[in-house]
Every structure is written in C-alpha cells, then in structure tokens.
Amino acid sequence: xxxxxxxxxxxxxxxxxxxxxxxxxxxxxPKWWLDTKQAAWNQFLALxxxxxxxxxxxxxxxxxxxxxxxxxxxxxxxSAGTPLLPNFTRTAEITFNNNHLALRTPLPGDLAAKGxxxxxxxxxxxxxxxxxxxxxxxxxxxxxxxxxxxxxxxLASSGAFLYVPAGVEITAPFVIHxxxxxxxxxxxxxxxxxxxxxxKATVVESFASADASEHFAAGVNDLFAGEGxxxxxxxxxxxxGSTLAIQSxxxxxxxxxxxxxxxxxxxxxxxxxxxxxxLQGPGAHSEMLALSVATGIxxxxxxxxxxxxxxxxxxxxxxKNALLDQARTIFSGLIxxxxxxxxxxxxxxxxxxxxxxxAEANSLPGLEIQANDVRCTxxxxxxxxxxxxxxxxxxRGIKAAQAHELLVFGxxxxxxxxxxxxxxxxxLRALIVESKFxxx
Amino acid sequence: xxxxxxxxxxxEETIENPVSGIDQSxxxxxxxxNYAFDAGxxxxxxxVDYISSVKKEAxxxxxxRHKALKTFESMPLPTHWATKDxxxxxxxKIRYYLSQGQKPKRTWDEVPDDxxxxxxxxxxxxxxxxxxxxxxxxxxxEAAYSNIxxxxxxxxxxxxxxxxxxxxxxxxxxKWFGKVIPTSDNKFAxxxxxxxxxxxxxxxxxxxxxxxxxxxxxxxxxxxxGQFERTLIICDEGSEVTYMEGCTxxxxxxxxxxxxxxxxxxxxxxxxxxxxxxxxxxxxxxxxTKRGLAHEEAEIKWIDCNIGSRLTMKYPGVVLxxxxxxxxxxxxxxxxxxQHQDTGAKMVHAADETTSTIVSKSISVGQGRATYRGVVxxxxxxxxxxxxxECDALLINTNSRTDTYPAITVRGDQHAVQHxxxxxxVSEDMIFYMQQRGLTEGQAMSLAVNGxxxxxxxxxxxEYSVELKRLIDLEMEGSVG
Numbered sequence: 046x047x048x049x050x051x052x053x054x055x056x057x058x059x060x061x062x063x064x065x066x067x068x069x070x071x072x073x074x075p076k077w078w079l080d081t082k083q084a085a086w087n088q089f090l091a092l093x094x095x096x097x098x099x100x101x102x103x104x105x106x107x108x109x110x111x112x113x114x115x116x117x118x119x120x121x122x123x124s125a126g127t128p129l130l131p132n133f134t135r136t137a138e139i140t141f142n143n144n145h146l147a148l149r150t151p152l153p154g155d156l157a158a159k160g161x162x163x164x165x166x167x168x169x170x171x172x173x174x175x176x177x178x179x180x181x182x183x184x185x186x187x188x189x190x191x192x193x194x195x196x197x198x199x200l201a202s203s204g205a206f207l208y209v210p211a212g213v214e215i216t217a218p219f220v221i222h223x224x225x226x227x228x229x230x231x232x233x234x235x236x237x238x239x240x241x242x243x244x245k246a247t248v249v250e251s252f253a254s255a256d257a258s259e260h261f262a263a264g265v266n267d268l269f270a271g272e273g274x275x276x277x278x279x280x281x282x283x284x285x286g287s288t289l290a291i292q293s294x295x296x297x298x299x300x301x302x303x304x305x306x307x308x309x310x311x312x313x314x315x316x317x318x319x320x321x322x323x324l325q326g327p328g329a330h331s332e333m334l335a336l337s338v339a340t341g342i343x344x345x346x347x348x349x350x351x352x353x354x355x356x357x358x359x360x361x362x363x364x365k366n367a368l369l370d371q372a373r374t375i376f377s378g379l380i381x382x383x384x385x386x387x388x389x390x391x392x393x394x395x396x397x398x399x400x401x402x403x404a405e406a407n408s409l410p411g412l413e414i415q416a417n418d419v420r421c422t423x424x425x426x427x428x429x430x431x432x433x434x435x436x437x438x439x440x441r442g443i444k445a446a447q448a449h450e451l452l453v454f455g456x457x458x459x460x461x462x463x464x465x466x467x468x469x470x471x472x473l474r475a476l477i478v479e480s481k482f483x484x485x
Numbered sequence: 486x487x488x489x490x491x492x493x494x495x496x497e498e499t500i501e502n503p504v505s506g507i508d509q510s511x512x513x514x515x516x517x518x519n520y521a522f523d524a525g526x527x528x529x530x531x532x533v534d535y536i537s538s539v540k541k542e543a544x545x546x547x548x549x550r551h552k553a554l555k556t557f558e559s560m561p562l563p564t565h566w567a568t569k570d571x572x573x574x575x576x577x578k579i580r581y582y583l584s585q586g587q588k589p590k591r592t593w594d595e596v597p598d599d600x601x602x603x604x605x606x607x608x609x610x611x612x613x614x615x616x617x618x619x620x621x622x623x624x625x626x627e628a629a630y631s632n633i634x635x636x637x638x639x640x641x642x643x644x645x646x647x648x649x650x651x652x653x654x655x656x657x658x659x660k661w662f663g664k665v666i667p668t669s670d671n672k673f674a675x676x677x678x679x680x681x682x683x684x685x686x687x688x689x690x691x692x693x694x695x696x697x698x699x700x701x702x703x704x705x706x707x708x709x710x711g712q713f714e715r716t717l718i719i720c721d722e723g724s725e726v727t728y729m730e731g732c733t734x735x736x737x738x739x740x741x742x743x744x745x746x747x748x749x750x751x752x753x754x755x756x757x758x759x760x761x762x763x764x765x766x767x768x769x770x771x772x773x774t775k776r777g778l779a780h781e782e783a784e785i786k787w788i789d790c791n792i793g794s795r796l797t798m799k800y801p802g803v804v805l806x807x808x809x810x811x812x813x814x815x816x817x818x819x820x821x822x823x824q825h826q827d828t829g830a831k832m833v834h835a836a837d838e839t840t841s842t843i844v845s846k847s848i849s850v851g852q853g854r855a856t857y858r859g860v861v862x863x864x865x866x867x868x869x870x871x872x873x874x875e876c877d878a879l880l881i882n883t884n885s886r887t888d889t890y891p892a893i894t895v896r897g898d899q900h901a902v903q904h905x906x907x908x909x910x911v912s913e914d915m916i917f918y919m920q921q922r923g924l925t926e927g928q929a930m931s932l933a934v935n936g937x938x939x940x941x942x943x944x945x946x947x948e949y950s951v952e953l954k955r956l957i958d959l960e961m962e963g964s965v966g
C-alpha cells in the first residue's frame with residue numbers, strides 16, 4: 046500500500062469521515078450492500094496509486110491522477126441538470142445529477158407487466174435485491190483501475206439498474222444520464238444491466254458536465270447478457286475539458302449471447318476507459334467499438350481485454366481515434382484465448398487519424414493465445430488524410446475545408462455505422478459536431 | 486591435459502551439412518579442457534579485475550568495466566514485464582571467463598588440437614574455404630581462430646576480435662564502443678559491459694563493398710559458463726558488409742548464460758546485413774542486446790533466426806538517425822517444448838523520411854511459447870516516416886502458446902505506420918489434401934510449416950535456408966497429434 050497516496054492531506058474531501066457520512070445516510074439499505082461498500086472502501090485505502098512503472102499504466106500521464114481536493118457532489122439548488130442527448134425514440138429515461146436522482150420517466154406499463162425493471166440502484170436494492178445481486182460486480186474489469194473501482198463501489202449512490210427477463214425484446218433504447226456541476230465535484234456513476242436468456246435491449250448512457258468546472262468521475266458498468274441475449278450499449282462521454290474521468294466497463298456474454306458496446310469519447314482533460322469482455326459460453330460474441338475525438342491537450346487512455354473462456358466464441362474490436370492539436374491517445378488492448386477456447390475467432394483493430402503535427406498516438410495491441418485452433422488477428426495504423434484523397438474530392442467541386450471534414454467524418458462512419466439504430470447514428474454525429482466541429 | 490571426453494550422443498551421420506550449424510544435434514558434444522585462464526565462479530570486482538588483467542587492458546576500459554558492474558548490481562531484473570524464469574539464473578554459480586589463451590591463431594594448424602577438433606566437427610574450416618571472406622571462431626571466452634582473406638585485408642577491412650580491436654585500433658574502437666548501446670540500457674547490457682570478452686570488431690573503409698560475408702562462430706564448451714561476447718561493426722561511408730553468426734552449446738543438466746552486446750554503425754550510405762542463426766542447446770539463457778545506428782541513407786538489416794535455448798530475450802533494433810535511413814528486422818523463431826522465444830524488434834525513428842520494416846514469424850511446437858515484443862517510436866517534429874510491421878504466429882499443438890506485445894508511438898501527421906499480427910494453426914484441409922497425395926501427416930506438417938516461413942527463409946543465404954528447412958523437418962517429427 047502506498048501510504049503517501051492515502052494521507053488525509055492529499056485526499057481531504059474524499060476521506061474516512063466522508064465515507065462514514067455516506068454510510069450513515071444509508072443504514073436502511075441491505076446489510077450486504079453496506080458490507081460491500083465497507084470492503085470496497087478498505088480496498089481503496091489499501092490499493093496503491095498507479096505509478097509509471099505499472100505495465101497497465103504504460104504511456105499514461107500518471108501525474109494527472111491526483112484526486113485530492115475533489116468533494117463528493119451533492120445536488121445543487123436550482124441545478125439545470127445534465128445536458129441531454131439529442132432526440133431519438135426511447136423506452137424510458139433516468140437522469141442523475143451530482144450523484145442523485147434528478148428525473149425519471151415511467152417504464153411503459155406493458156414492460157413492467159412483463160417483469161422489466163429499470164430504476165435507480167438504491168431502489169433496486171430494496172425492491173429487487175436478488176436480481177441486482179445476481180450480477181452486481183460479478184466480474185470486474187481488472188485492467189489497472191481497481192483503486193478507482195473500489196472508490197466507486199464505496200461511494201456510489203447514482204446508478205441505474207436495468208433487468209430484462211428472459212425472452213423479452215425491447216427495441217427502443219433505455220437512456221441513462223449522469224451529470225455533474227459545481228467546482229471540484231466528484232461523481233460515481235454505476236450502471237448494472239442484466240438480460241435474461243434471449244432477451245434484447247439497447248442502453249444509451251450519457252456522461253456530461255453541466256459546466257466547465259474541474260470534475261472527477263469514477264464510473265463502473267456491469268453488463269451481463271444471458272444465453273442468447275442481445276445487448277447494445279452506447280456510452281457517450283462529454284465531461285468538461287478539465288475533468289479527470291476513469292470508467293471501468295465489464296461485459297459478460299453467455300452462450301450465444303451478442304453484445305455490442307460503443308463508447309464515444311469527446312470530453313475530459315484526462316479520460317481513461319477500461320473495457321473487459323468475457324466470452325463465457327460457446328457461440329458468444331462481443332463487438333467492442335469506440336470513437337474518440339481528442340483535441341487541445343486531452344488524453345484519452347483506452348484499455349481493453351477480450352477474454353475467450355469458451356470454445357466457438359468470437360469478438361471484434363474497432364477503436365478509432367481522431368487526434369487534433371496536442372492531444373494524446375493510448376490504446377492498449379489484449380486478446381486472451383484460454384486453453385479450452387478452441388475455435389475462437391478474435392479481431393482487434395486500433396486506427397489513429399493524425400490531424401495535427403503535435404498529436405501523439407500510442408498503440409499497444411496484444412495477443413496471448415493458449416489454444417491452437419483459433420483465428421486471432423490484430424492491426425494498428427497511425428496515419429493522416431492523404432493529400433490525394435482531398436485532391437480527388439476537390440476535383441469534384443468540393444471546397445478544401447469541406448473535403449477535409451468529409452474525410453474525417455468518413456473515418457468516423459465505419460464505427461457509427463455498426464449500430465443498427467439510425468436515430469442513434471444521427472445523435473452521435475450531432476454530439477461530435479456540437480462538441481468538436483461546430484464552427485462559431 | 487586430459488584426453489578429450491565426449492558428452493552427448495549426437496551421431497556423426499546426422500551432420501549432413503554442418504555449414505550452418507543450426508541442426509540442434511550438431512552442437513551437442515563437449516570436450517574436457519584444461520583452461521589456462523579461469524576467473525572462477527561468481528561475479529565481483531575481483532572477477533572484473535582478473536579479466537582486465539589477463540587481457541592487459543588500458544585503465545579506461547578497466548574503469549568502464551567496474552562502472553558497468555555497479556550498474557548491473559543496481560539494476561533489478563526486468564520481471565515486471567518479462568518472464569519470471571529470469572529469476573532462476575544464479576549469477577553466483579556462473580564462470581565468467583575461461584580461455585586457453587587470449588590470442589587467436591591465424592591458421593587452423595596453430596589452433597590447439599582439442600579446440601580445432603570442435604570446430605572441425607562443426608564444419609567451420611570447411612565453410613571458410615568455401616565461401617567466406619573471413620572467419621572468427623570463439624571458444625568460450627576468447628577467439629581461438631581469426632582470419633580474413635588477403636584480398637579483403639588489402640582493401641583496409643579490419644576483422645579481429647574485440648580484445649584486439651581495443652588494443653590495436655583504439656582510435657576507431659573507442660569512438661563508437663558503448664555509444665549505440667549504453668551500459669545502462671538494461672541489466673544484461675551492463676553485465677556484458679562488465680565482463681565482456683571476445684566477439685568481433687569490424688571496420689569497413691569508405692566505399693568498400695564486400696561481396697562475400699564475414700562469419701563468426703560462437704561455441705560454448707564449458708558447463709556453468711557465461712559467454713559475453715561484444716561485437717562492434719562500423720561501416721564507413723558508402724561501404725557494405727554482410728556478417729553471419731552461428732552458435733552452439735552442448736546440452737548440460739545445468740543452465741548456461743549467453744549475454745552478448747552487438748553494436749552496428751552504418752555511416753552515410755553504408756549497408757550492414759547481420760545474419761544470426763542461433764542454435765543453442767535447451768539449457769541456455771540467451772539474453773542479448775543488439776542495436777544498429779543508421780546514418781543518412783544508410784541501411785541496417787537484421788536477419789534473425791532463433792532456434793533452441795531455454796529462454797531467448799532478444800529485440801534487435803535500429804536507431805534511424807540520418808535522413809532517409811532504412812531499418813529492417815526479419816525474424817524467425819521456433820519454440821519447442823520447454824522453450825520460450827521472447828523476441829521482437831525495436832525501430833526508433835530519429836530523422837525525416839526514415840523507413841522501417843519488421844517481419845516476424847514464429848512457430849510454437851508442443852508446449853513451446855513464442856512471444857513477439859516490439860517498439861516503433863516516431864517522435865515529434867519528424868516528417869515522412871514509415872513503418873510496416875507484420876508478425877504471424879503458427880501454433881502446432883493444442884498446448885502451444887504465443888503472445889504479441891507491440892508498442893507503437895507516433896507523433897505528428899506526416900507519417901504512416903501499420904502493424905498487423907495473426908495467429909493461426911495449420912489448416913486441417915491442407916494436411917488432408919497433402920495426405921491424399923501420399924505424404925505422411927508429419928511430412929505434410931513439415932511442408933506446411935516450411936511454406937509458412939518460406940518467404941523469409943528465402944532471404945537467408947542458400948546454405949542457411951536449406952538447413953533451416955531441414956531443421957523444421959526435424960522439429961516437426963512427432964509433433965503432430
């Protein structure tokens with residue numbers, strides 16, 4: 046344990062008394078939940094802060110990880126809430142602001158009647174403890190941010206729980222917003238999604254700052270797809286440009302399940318995103334997608350793991366980064382094929398579009414293969430827009446600036462286009478334009 | 486001196502073409518020797534002083550060794566990313582210097598009979614007569630034989646061992662020694678810097694293009710031994726050289742350490758091709774640091790074939806220092822039962838319009854483990870750099886293992902970098918097809934594996950290429966199923 050990282054002086058607001066106060070406000074919640082929180086807090090204290098020598102933090106800017114001075118966010122009087130996602134058809138919606146429930150729309154009656162649950166975690170703890178407990182943190186991401194995951198577990202109060210029973214198929218997305226406002230505030234989003242056998246659902250989650258202040262966010266997602274289930278998860282991150290954000294996502298896919306996750310990274314000063322897909326039953330498939338547009342001095346740090354634990358499983362990863370200004374990206378991905386996972390088909394691709402002479406892309410695509418009857422490949426490219434491509438478009442009458450923008454958006458489209466919902470396509474395009482490419 | 490005693494049981498008839506020395510059975514013999522110089526076991530300042538005194542070295546090099554020893558002692562083993570097997574090396578039980586004499590002979594007749602017999606059995610004199618411009622044959626710590634053809638020597642080419650290079654050509658040697666690979670580069674580079682002995686020193690004068698390759702052969706004979714050769718090759722402006730090294734060691738029940746440092750310097754427009762065919766016995770820890778410095782429009786090409794050893798950790802690299810410099814690494818690794826080939830390449834682009842290529846192929850057989858570890862680095866403010874990396878792994882058995890860990894850093898919008906890796910097994914359809922044509926399953930597998938590496942094997946000199954294919958056949962025997 047690195048005691049220096051834990052001294053009260055370096056973590057004044059997020060300290061033991063803060064945790065005690067957090068627990069004392071929740072004594073009516075189940076004991077197992079409070080015990081889990083206590084254990085997580087102890088783990089947070091015991092785990093050292095990452096250092097430059099940690100292989101899992103290679104190329105990361107460790108200096109930026111100082112979380113001293115942040116306070117657990119509380120609802121602000123008259124808060125405008127979280128900036129919402131562009132319009133698209135949705136099934137139901139929950140908004141959290143500064144760690145508290147701010148808004149929710151009712152779940153359609155027919156879905157409730159079928160046993161669908163969509164509510165804040167703290168409500169689920171009281172009303173649906175078994176369904177939540179069955180999947181809550183059963184599989185952690187374990188990609189380096191364990192200390193921050195523990196902090197999330199200890200202090201999280203704003204999380205949504207979605208449960209879709211076996212055989213229920215829902216087309217329109219469930220939407221979850223997490224917002225933060227105020228100076229030096231910390232939020233701890235936690236989303237749990239559990240799909241029963243052959244269920245089908247889409248979740249769109251939005252993380253955003255309501256102002257330009259400096260924030261800290263430590264988020265966790267547990268996504269579980271039962272046998273034959275189909276889960277689509279879309280995460281959009283638009284924290285303020287001075288925010289430190291660490292997100293840890295875990296995906297478990299059972300036999301014949303299909304999970305597609307797409308994460309759009311736009312905000313934050315330093316944003317680390319970890320995603321671990323476990324293919325646990327034959328026929329399981331995980332599609333892991335990400336799109337980052339890094340500008341200014343932003344650092345986007347992406348760590349992925351595709352673990353094939355059963356035979357006849359497949360995974361496909363495509364992470365694309367567009368880098369402008371002095372931005373940095375890190376992609377570190379690994380495919381692990383365990384000895385019994387014969388007939389695995391796994392792919393991993395990281396593509397970096399360099400749009401500035403000072404941007405820096407780091408790519409560490411890895412393979413650890415312990416079964417022989419497999420097809421595993423990975424690729425990484427870092428390149429620019431070729432002048433010939435721009436010339437071609439210009440020769441068709443398109444102005445230079447427009448040609449450049451078309452080519453950049455063409456780069457994004459390969460990722461966005463993998464989603465089947467065209468309304469979400471438009472929403473993602475609108476977010477990118479709004480956050481990064483809107484001309485003033 | 487005691488009469489030579491054979492250890493090992495390799496039958497003579499298996500050595501059909503000992504030129505390459507890559508048949509793993511070829512080197513599995515040793516003779517009892519009475520060494521004139523023996524630093525004893527363990528590593529201390531006394532060991533370093535002993536080596537320096539035996540070699541009658543200048544004070545600066547003795548100080549260099551002592552400083553390196555301190556660096557070695559202060560550096561931890563790189564086990565936070567590397568295999569834990571490194572921790573099994575017992576540095577206190579290794580013998581760091583063994584030789585019968587420090588001066589290499591210029592004719593095979595002068596080489597002591599017991600040493601000469603080893604090299605004759607390995608086929609080195611025959612190989613020299615056939616097609617080489619010069620040969621250096623190192624036996625444990627020192628070169629026993631070193632010679633260069635007159636016609637090459639008359640062109641001003643220097644080809645001696647590092648001890649002679651230090652003593653007789655200090656003005657060239659000292660300028661580049663330790664400049665490409667600093668002592669503190671890694672723990673094993675520091676170890677080599679402290680106790681190095683043998684290895685080659687080559688200088689090719691401006692404009693001299695050598696048509697025939699130079700060859701060095703490194704032979705470990707003694708048990709519990711560490712071989713630490715140090716090679717420095719300098720190609721002056723517009724010159725060209727091809728250097729080939731082979732190596733063997735007998736199988737002992739105890740482990741052996743081989744930790745070389747190889748530095749290449751290609752000045753403006755020069756070309757160096759460095760070919761390694763490693764055939765260590767499965768008890769050898771082979772922990773080698775190899776790097777080249779390519780100046781303007783120069784080209785450095787590493788061709789690296791790693792077969793044998795218990796653990797190989799070797800990542801040949803090129804620092805592309807001059808505009809339009811080119812670097813290339815072509816690598817074949819074969820990991821059989823109990824072996825870990827942790828190999829790869831490093832390309833550091835440090836000037837505009839530099840290009841690099843890495844092609845790596847590995848085969849894992851039985852419980853063998855092959856790892857590719859790579860670095861490609863293009864720092865800020867450069868223009869027009871390109872890298873292409875391809876690494877393919879073939880897994881033969883259900884419990885074979887392969888890993889790939891590249892690290893690519895690109896800064897700026899003027900470069901093109903791509904990396905591709907694939908892992909696959911030999912197609913059952915292909916094996917079935919060949920069996921339908923009358924091949925046994927083993928023959929079909931050998932053919933498939935040879936096909937897998939064929940495009941790289943063609944880049945080896947003919948003798949190596951043929952031998953490599955034959956070795957693949959041997960390794961594939963009994964591997965199916």
